[in-house]
Amino acid sequence: MSRSDPPHTAATRRRRAIGAAVACNVLEFFDFVAYAFFAAQIGRAFFPTREEGASLLLSVAVFGVGFVARPVGSVVIGRFADRSGRRPALYLTAVLMTCATLGLALTPAYAAIGVAAPIVFTALRLLQGFALGGDIGPSTAFLLEIAPPGRRASYVALQFVSQGLAGMLAAAIGLALFQVLDAAAMDAWGWRVPFACGLLLVPVALYLRIGMPETLAPSSSAAPVPVPVRWRAGHVILGIGAIAGGTVATYVASYMATYGTTVLHLSAVSGLHAALAVGFATIAGGIGGGWLADRFGRWPAMFWPRLAMALAVVPVFMVLASRRDPATLLAVAAALAFLTALNGGGVLTAICELFPSRQRAAGLAFVYSAGVSLFGGATQFLVTWLIGATGDPLAPAWCVVAASLVSIAAILRMPETRPAPTA
Structure with missing residues (x-):
C-alpha cells in the first residue's frame, strides 16, 4: 500500500490483505491440525498393532514428529522472508503445505505397501511441520x-482467529x-477426506497469497541479515517460555476429541462437538486478547489469562x-481454548516487537516454533502415555499447570513493548 493512497483506498486494500492472510492461514492450520481429529483412524491405518492403545500412541507420536521440523522451517523460511519479503515466503509455505497434504491424502496404508507406509507418512508430516514453522513468522510479521x-x-x-476457523472447519x-x-x-x-477437502481450496489460497502487498520496507543497507545466533539470547529464552503454557493448553484442547472417546468413553461425535467449541472459543479469545493488549498493554494481556x-x-x-458427559467436555475444552487465545495475542505481539523488522520474521518464527516443538510436539504423546501408565484422567490438567508456571515465570521478566500513544 502506498502512503499516497486516499484513506478509503488504503483501508480497502488493507481489508483485502487481511482477508487473504487469514484465509490462507486457515487452510495451512487446517491441513496440520486435521490429523489430530483422526489420530485413532490414522493409527490403525499406518501403525497397526495388537493393542489399540499402542496404535494410538504411535499415531500421536507421528503427530509430534511434525513439530520437529518446525524450528528448521522457521529459520530457513524466516530468514528468506527477512531478506526477500513477506509475500514470496508466504507463497512458498503455501506450496510446500499443499505438496505435503496431497501426499498424506494419497499415501497407501500399511496393509497395501507395508513398512513403507509409515515411513512416507512420517516424512510428509515433517514437510508439513517445515512449512508451518516457516509460515508463522512471515504471516505474523505481515499482520x-x-x-x-x-x-x-x-x-x-x-492468527488465533484463523486457527479457530481451521479447527471448526476440520471438526x-x-x-x-x-x-x-x-x-x-x-x-x-x-480419514483421508479432510485432507482432500483442503486440497480443493488450494488454488484460492495460492491466488490470494500471490496478490498480497509487501510490508517489508526496503533496506538502506547492504549488510546481510544477522544470523539467528546473534539474536539476544534473553529475548529467545523468554519468548519460548512465554509460549510454553499456551502451546501445551492448545494441544490439550485439540486432544479433547480423542480424550472424550478413549478416556471418557463418549462417542466420537461428542468429541468433535467439543472441537467445534474449541474453534469458536479460540476465535472469541483471539479477538478479545488482541483488544486487551492494545487497550491495556501487552503484559496484562499475557499475565492474567495465564494465571x-x-x-x-x-x-x-x-x-x-x-x-463424564458431553456438555462438560464441551465446556472444559472451550475454556482451555478461550484462555489460551486471550493470552496469545499479547504474547505473539510482544515477541514480534522485541525484534527489528529485518529480523522479525525469522526471530518470531524461531521463538514460536522452538517453543511449540519443545512443549507442544510432545504434549499429546505425553498425555496419552501418562493416562495409560497412571490411569489418571487429570494428567492433561497437570501438564497444563506445569507449562503455565513456566510461562508465568517468563512473562514476569518480559518488558512492556506497546508503543507509547502519540499525542
Whole structure:
C-alpha cells in the first residue's frame, strides 16, 4: 500500500490483505491440525498393532514428529522472508503445505505397501511441520506491519482467529463424516477426506497469497541479515517460555476429541462437538486478547489469562472426570481454548516487537516454533502415555499447570513493548 493512497483506498486494500492472510492461514492450520481429529483412524491405518492403545500412541507420536521440523522451517523460511519479503515466503509455505497434504491424502496404508507406509507418512508430516514453522513468522510479521497505529495486537491476534476457523472447519467435516460413514469406512478411507477437502481450496489460497502487498520496507543497507545466533539470547529464552503454557493448553484442547472417546468413553461425535467449541472459543479469545493488549498493554494481556489457566485447569478437569458427559467436555475444552487465545495475542505481539523488522520474521518464527516443538510436539504423546501408565484422567490438567508456571515465570521478566500513544 502506498502512503499516497486516499484513506478509503488504503483501508480497502488493507481489508483485502487481511482477508487473504487469514484465509490462507486457515487452510495451512487446517491441513496440520486435521490429523489430530483422526489420530485413532490414522493409527490403525499406518501403525497397526495388537493393542489399540499402542496404535494410538504411535499415531500421536507421528503427530509430534511434525513439530520437529518446525524450528528448521522457521529459520530457513524466516530468514528468506527477512531478506526477500513477506509475500514470496508466504507463497512458498503455501506450496510446500499443499505438496505435503496431497501426499498424506494419497499415501497407501500399511496393509497395501507395508513398512513403507509409515515411513512416507512420517516424512510428509515433517514437510508439513517445515512449512508451518516457516509460515508463522512471515504471516505474523505481515499482520503487525500492515496494522494501523494502536491496532497491532488486534491484527496479530487474527492468527488465533484463523486457527479457530481451521479447527471448526476440520471438526465440521469430521462430524459430517461420522454421520454418513460407519467405523469400517472411516478406517479404510474416511480419514483421508479432510485432507482432500483442503486440497480443493488450494488454488484460492495460492491466488490470494500471490496478490498480497509487501510490508517489508526496503533496506538502506547492504549488510546481510544477522544470523539467528546473534539474536539476544534473553529475548529467545523468554519468548519460548512465554509460549510454553499456551502451546501445551492448545494441544490439550485439540486432544479433547480423542480424550472424550478413549478416556471418557463418549462417542466420537461428542468429541468433535467439543472441537467445534474449541474453534469458536479460540476465535472469541483471539479477538478479545488482541483488544486487551492494545487497550491495556501487552503484559496484562499475557499475565492474567495465564494465571487464571494455572489456577482453574485442575478443578475443571476434576469436574469433567466425575461427570463424564458431553456438555462438560464441551465446556472444559472451550475454556482451555478461550484462555489460551486471550493470552496469545499479547504474547505473539510482544515477541514480534522485541525484534527489528529485518529480523522479525525469522526471530518470531524461531521463538514460536522452538517453543511449540519443545512443549507442544510432545504434549499429546505425553498425555496419552501418562493416562495409560497412571490411569489418571487429570494428567492433561497437570501438564497444563506445569507449562503455565513456566510461562508465568517468563512473562514476569518480559518488558512492556506497546508503543507509547502519540499525542
